[in-house]
Amino acid sequence: LEPELGINMIKVETPQIGNNYQPGWHAGLNFEYDFNDWLSIKSGVFYTQKRQGYSSADTSEFALISLLGLGDIQGIDFNTYTQTNGRFTQNFIQIPILARFKWEDFSLNIGGYVGYQFSSRTKELETSYTPFVSTIDLSSLDQTGFLGTLLPPASSETFTESSNDGNLRQFDYGLKMGLSYQMDQLSLKAHYLLGFPDYRLSQGQNTKQVHQYFQLSLGYAFDFGKTESKNHSRFN
Numbered sequence: 001l002e003p004e005l006g007i008n009m010i011k012v013e014t015p016q017i018g019n020n021y022q023p024g025w026h027a028g029l030n031f032e033y034d035f036n037d038w039l040s041i042k043s044g045v046f047y048t049q050k051r052q053g054y055s056s057a058d059t060s061e062f063a064l065i066s067l068l069g070l071g072d073i074q075g076i077d078f079n080t081y082t083q084t085n086g087r088f089t090q091n092f093i094q095i096p097i098l099a100r101f102k103w104e105d106f107s108l109n110i111g112g113y114v115g116y117q118f119s120s121r122t123k124e125l126e127t128s129y130t131p132f133v134s135t136i137d138l139s140s141l142d143q144t145g146f147l148g149t150l151l152p153p154a155s156s157e158t159f160t161e162s163s164n165d166g167n168l169r170q171f172d173y174g175l176k177m178g179l180s181y182q183m184d185q186l187s188l189k190a191h192y193l194l195g196f197p198d199y200r201l202s203q204g205q206n207t208k209q210v211h212q213y214f215q216l217s218l219g220y221a222f223d224f225g226k227t228e229s230k231n232h233s234r235f236n
Helices: 063-068 146-150
Strands: 002-014 018-034 039-061 079-103 106-129 155-163 171-183 186-195 212-220
Touching: 002 039, 002 186, 018 079, 018 212, 039 106, 079 171, 106 186
Parallel strands: none
Antiparallel strands: 002 018, 002 212, 018 039, 039 079, 079 106, 106 155, 106 171, 171 186, 186 212
């Protein structure tokens, strides 16, 4: 039995700056069955965080100008430009199944994982800018403030936060591989995880995006009595 705690460095794709890495964390318990001195099977149950980012842009003409048919006036920009940036945080129960190849204090771990998302949270910031409104002084034109109700604000920011987005895939599975170093009962581990399915149920016109991240963790192994047979098999 081996408790394990560590961080996830999660690859997040954003259109403006390319790839960056966001932190998350994981914690759980490992169980191991040894076939011999150099090969064992390792599994466990973990809580783990996964993240994804997204961005979109939209341009629209505000309603009053469209109604009056004034949108074609040369030299005046009547459009409203909207930029949306968001981030998903998904919380999973995850089960890895790894073959562990041991050599002295080092081991190579190769296998896969399956995960179930039990909750998620979405944070989104929407920024809008209307150049035409920013160039006029509405207070000097209309002291009653009525004109301002017909026009969009020159600029605005709207932050929203919600839970359990219906477009996020609840099941994830993929490859897990890495190295570990054992110091008595303490172990240091570094793994890479690559999901196979798109993290969204519907990706629309967007390219496929999967969960992929690095894990760095510490584990501490407890031996609750070794039972040896002819082939020296045992549980830890």
